[in-house]
Amino acid sequence: MSKQKKFILDEKNLxxxxxxxxxxxxxxxxxxxxxxTKKPLTKEELSVIFAEELMxxxxxxxxxxxxxxxxxxIYKIWRPTPxxxxxxxxxxxxxxxxxxxxxxxxxxxxxxxxxxxIPQAYYNYKQGIKHLTTETGGGQWGSALSFACKYFNLDLxxxxxxxSYHQKPYRKIxxxxxxxxxxxxxxxxTASGRAALEKDPDCSGSLGLAISEAVxxxxxxxxxxxxxxxxxxxxxxxxxxxxxEEAILQMEMAGDMPDVVIGxxxxxxxxxxxxxxxxxxxxxxxxxxxxxxxxPQSCPKLTRGKFQYDFGDMAGLTxxxxxxxxxxxxxxxxxHAGGLRYHGAGAVVSQLLKDKLIEAQSIPQLETFExxxxxxxxxxxxxxxxxTHAIAMAxxxxxxxxxEGRNKTILFNLSGHGLVDLYxxxxxxxxxxxxxxxxxxxxxxxxxxxxxx
Amino acid sequence: MSKQKKFILDEKNLxxxxxxxxxxxxxxxxxxxxxxTKKPLTKEELSVIFAEELMxxxxxxxxxxxxxxxxxxIYKIWRPTPxxxxxxxxxxxxxxxxxxxxxxxxxxxxxxxxxxxIPQAYYNYKQGIKHLTTETGGGQWGSALSFACKYFNLDLxxxxxxxSYHQKPYRKIxxxxxxxxxxxxxxxxTASGRAALEKDPDCSGSLGLAISEAVxxxxxxxxxxxxxxxxxxxxxxxxxxxxxEEAILQMEMAGDMPDVVIGxxxxxxxxxxxxxxxxxxxxxxxxxxxxxxxxPQSCPKLTRGKFQYDFGDMAGLTxxxxxxxxxxxxxxxxxHAGGLRYHGAGAVVSQLLKDKLIEAQSIPQLETFExxxxxxxxxxxxxxxxxTHAIAMAxxxxxxxxxEGRNKTILFNLSGHGLVDLYxxxxxxxxxxxxxxxxxxxxxxxxxxxxxx
Numbered sequence: 001m002s003k004q005k006k007f008i009l010d011e012k013n014l015x016x017x018x019x020x021x022x023x024x025x026x027x028x029x030x031x032x033x034x035x036x037t038k039k040p041l042t043k044e045e046l047s048v049i050f051a052e053e054l055m056x057x058x059x060x061x062x063x064x065x066x067x068x069x070x071x072x073x074i075y076k077i078w079r080p081t082p083x084x085x086x087x088x089x090x091x092x093x094x095x096x097x098x099x100x101x102x103x104x105x106x107x108x109x110x111x112x113x114x115x116x117x118i119p120q121a122y123y124n125y126k127q128g129i130k131h132l133t134t135e136t137g138g139g140q141w142g143s144a145l146s147f148a149c150k151y152f153n154l155d156l157x158x159x160x161x162x163x164s165y166h167q168k169p170y171r172k173i174x175x176x177x178x179x180x181x182x183x184x185x186x187x188x189x190t191a192s193g194r195a196a197l198e199k200d201p202d203c204s205g206s207l208g209l210a211i212s213e214a215v216x217x218x219x220x221x222x223x224x225x226x227x228x229x230x231x232x233x234x235x236x237x238x239x240x241x242x243x244x245e246e247a248i249l250q251m252e253m254a255g256d257m258p259d260v261v262i263g264x265x266x267x268x269x270x271x272x273x274x275x276x277x278x279x280x281x282x283x284x285x286x287x288x289x290x291x292x293x294x295x296p297q298s299c300p301k302l303t304r305g306k307f308q309y310d311f312g313d314m315a316g317l318t319x320x321x322x323x324x325x326x327x328x329x330x331x332x333x334x335x336h337a338g339g340l341r342y343h344g345a346g347a348v349v350s351q352l353l354k355d356k357l358i359e360a361q362s363i364p365q366l367e368t369f370e371x372x373x374x375x376x377x378x379x380x381x382x383x384x385x386x387x388t389h390a391i392a393m394a395x396x397x398x399x400x401x402x403x404e405g406r407n408k409t410i411l412f413n414l415s416g417h418g419l420v421d422l423y424x425x426x427x428x429x430x431x432x433x434x435x436x437x438x439x440x441x442x443x444x445x446x447x448x449x450x451x452x453x
Numbered sequence: 454m455s456k457q458k459k460f461i462l463d464e465k466n467l468x469x470x471x472x473x474x475x476x477x478x479x480x481x482x483x484x485x486x487x488x489x490t491k492k493p494l495t496k497e498e499l500s501v502i503f504a505e506e507l508m509x510x511x512x513x514x515x516x517x518x519x520x521x522x523x524x525x526x527i528y529k530i531w532r533p534t535p536x537x538x539x540x541x542x543x544x545x546x547x548x549x550x551x552x553x554x555x556x557x558x559x560x561x562x563x564x565x566x567x568x569x570x571i572p573q574a575y576y577n578y579k580q581g582i583k584h585l586t587t588e589t590g591g592g593q594w595g596s597a598l599s600f601a602c603k604y605f606n607l608d609l610x611x612x613x614x615x616x617s618y619h620q621k622p623y624r625k626i627x628x629x630x631x632x633x634x635x636x637x638x639x640x641x642x643t644a645s646g647r648a649a650l651e652k653d654p655d656c657s658g659s660l661g662l663a664i665s666e667a668v669x670x671x672x673x674x675x676x677x678x679x680x681x682x683x684x685x686x687x688x689x690x691x692x693x694x695x696x697x698e699e700a701i702l703q704m705e706m707a708g709d710m711p712d713v714v715i716g717x718x719x720x721x722x723x724x725x726x727x728x729x730x731x732x733x734x735x736x737x738x739x740x741x742x743x744x745x746x747x748x749p750q751s752c753p754k755l756t757r758g759k760f761q762y763d764f765g766d767m768a769g770l771t772x773x774x775x776x777x778x779x780x781x782x783x784x785x786x787x788x789h790a791g792g793l794r795y796h797g798a799g800a801v802v803s804q805l806l807k808d809k810l811i812e813a814q815s816i817p818q819l820e821t822f823e824x825x826x827x828x829x830x831x832x833x834x835x836x837x838x839x840x841t842h843a844i845a846m847a848x849x850x851x852x853x854x855x856x857e858g859r860n861k862t863i864l865f866n867l868s869g870h871g872l873v874d875l876y877x878x879x880x881x882x883x884x885x886x887x888x889x890x891x892x893x894x895x896x897x898x899x900x901x902x903x904x905x906x
Binding site: 004005006008010011012073074076077084106108110147150151169170173174176177178179373376377379380381382419420422423425426429 | 830
């Protein structure tokens with residue numbers, strides 16, 4: 001019989017706790033602060049827009065958080081997800097490196113996003129909340145939350161960036177299928193939306209504006225309505241650690257352990273989800289596993305941004321967060337990896353990067369699609385444009401291993417499949433995609449805005 | 454800990470043989486015959502258009518066929534597939550019945566079709582064939598074969614029914630991503646295509662015409678080029694039995710065994726794949742498991758067709774096959790389950806139905822979408838429009854169990870997901886879908902054509 005390709009955990013070995021890295025960090029993340037008073041926000045202040053238990057987790061310093069039975073029951077629809085040895089990719093690269101990937105594309109929504117959508121919906125439901133709001137760009141988060149809300153019978157309004165609403169009709173239909181109300185943003189339903197439309201009736205929207213609309217709608221009825229966010233914040237990263245906790249057990253099944261762990265990077269949730277449990281091995285077991293975040297060359301907050309307090313949204317309505325940022329007014333280029341078009345990084349990831357406990361790399365768009373196509377043609381799964389960034393980095397590492405003639409074990413996160421993003425591949429085949437090399441001037445101009453804060 | 458939801462076989466327990474039901478049938482299927490001589494076709498005659506080893510299997514009477522190691526290696530990309538207990542669907546129906554489904558949607562192409570695409574590509578490759586041709590309607594088969602051909606470095610031309618080519622752009626991009634050449638049919642590349650376009654320059658194509666083009670292109674260079682078919686024939690059903698062989702092992706893991714096994718029905722491949730290994734239990738172990746094929750009300754060959762020899766394609770270019778048929782000139786209504794819009798059934802399934810060893814039911818379109826939506830909202834996977842027919846039947850059986858107040862174990866095949874068919878759901882939400890109740894006159898007129906054969 002041939003070699004084992006997939007390493008599948010039995011359902012009974014599904015991890016029962018999420019991991020919170022904050023406890024193990026040598027330097028703790030800085031707190032979110034109020035833009036006016038500049039004082040750290042309390043749980044009570046944050047709970048105006050978010051569910052209370054989520055804010056307990058956001059501010060928690062305990063190492064492990066029990067996953068509720070109700071959440072585990074839903075995780076079991078698609079979890080544990082497979083860990084896969086990419087023999088065919090290795091062969092195509094003629095590399096001595098061993099390449100593994102964690103396949104998060106097998107969830108009903110096609111990405112890792114349900115890992116946090118489910119508990120976020122659950123804790124809101126438990127608190128008696130009836131309505132949730134959120135924003136979505138490419139639609140991965142919006143569709144995951146729709147699926148979660150259907151489960152707990154919560155009403156959901158998704159503000160979808162108008163340009164994506166029209167470009168990605170299938171994502172909208174997915175959300176509708178799971179019962180969500182999808183509103184192209186800017187809309188006439190909020191003051192922020194009306195103001196934007198008054199200024200420019202043809203405004204095609206932005207993630208920042210959609211966040212403003214979703215937050216505004218939530219705070220109008222804080223007793224029954226809450227806002228939710230699919231990345232950046234620590235409670236989101238905590239929920240995603242189910243990925244890495246499973247992966248550790250599966251690497252043990254494979255009798256192996258990675259030298260390098262790779263995740264693509266937008267706000268940080270899939271990267272943290274896979275990487276943090278391995279980083280714990282560095283902290284606790286004296287391992288030296290490299291944890292690498294991969295961002296687009298066109299949105300290089302980790303590699304060329306500044307570590308300082310900034311707003312989470314373009315309009316400046318959120319608390320100030322400590323982050324590597326390009327400035328909240330930075331307008332990302334029109335790349336197809338919509339989930340990576342964000343100006344900042346989460347507070348925890350930012351602190352870890354500042355302390356050189358993790359690494360960051362940026363990769364241009366064409367290299368990522370080339371890598372995605374090689375993956376589709378060897379491992380046969382068509383990856384999401386976001387995930388191709390992790391693949392491209394894994395390929396770079398595998399080629400380096402070949403040049404250096406040494407063994408290396410690489411693990412990356414396949415955060416989602418690209419079946420609802422096939423338009424991007426068509427554009428790639430047609431030769432319509434380009435790289436975007438952002439000038440220092442553009443970045444400096446955007447960062448200069450931060451001095452006003 | 455809560456109840457087990459998924460039953461996953463370990464890779465090492467992946468079945469190593471396909472099952473050929475012909476050996477166990479009380480009455481053997483009638484052979485394909487030459488339309489001119491009316492004599493049974495030999496392997497040599499069939500091998501002009503198909504690979505030789507596939508024709509050995511087509512005519513084989515041995516019970517089991519070893520799955521080549523090379524095929525098992527690729528199966529392991531997504532196999533074994535999960536068997537899932539649909540607790541949430543049961544709860545929504547408030548039924549005493551237990552409902553299980555076999556989740557074939559987890560393959561890279563999103564359906565059960567790769568189960569036969571891989572061995573078909575493999576045997577052609579082994580024979581030294583360089584080019585394959587095929588047709589596709591909705592695109593499930595075309596995308597599965599593209600993925601398989603990429604693997605064995607075979608060049609593939611897919612004739613895609615022109616109306617689908619324009620309606621389902623994502624399916625076309627999937628095929629391109631895996632390197633296939635997709636040609637809208639009718640095309641100017643074949644005499645059949647040119648004749649159709651001469652008659653009607655706006656001709657939007659049909660599956661029958663696409664078959665004609667694909668066969669015509671293959672026979673021009675029989676040394677290097679072969680034709681492939683994704684359903685109807687027995688070698689296809691044989692390859693699909695991997696589904697049922699796995700399901701039997703998984704039902705044993707669950708400590709259960711189905712009273713009724715359900716599959717949707719187009720040409721018969723996913724139905725046979727799940728059903729035949731359970732039918733073996735009836736033949737060999739004296740079990741009494743009901744095996745139910747579910748067809749659209751609008752294309753009722755099994756429930757209202759006639760058992761007799763007919764052509765496999767509309768143009769009458771294939772051998773004559775013994776089948777339940779509505780007549781090869783029957784024009785199916787424009788339902789969204791494109792994979793079920795076919796006038797005939799395979800020879801083996803037809804014989805089994807004639808001998809009352811399996812059952813058939815038809816279901817109207819709106820009931821299938823209602824069932825698909827309930828499934829998406831309980832089990833959280835958006836099913837392909839074809840697969841919703843099996844779900845609708847499972848729901849009928851579960852409701853009946855409730856009415857009768859008795860236990861029952863139901864197993865159905867989730868043959869594919871609907872992520873690339875979301876347009877159909879949008880049409881359903883918009884109220885644009887209807888039922889099609891076909892009149893006796895229409896069927897009788899089409900069947901009358903058969904008297905000319």
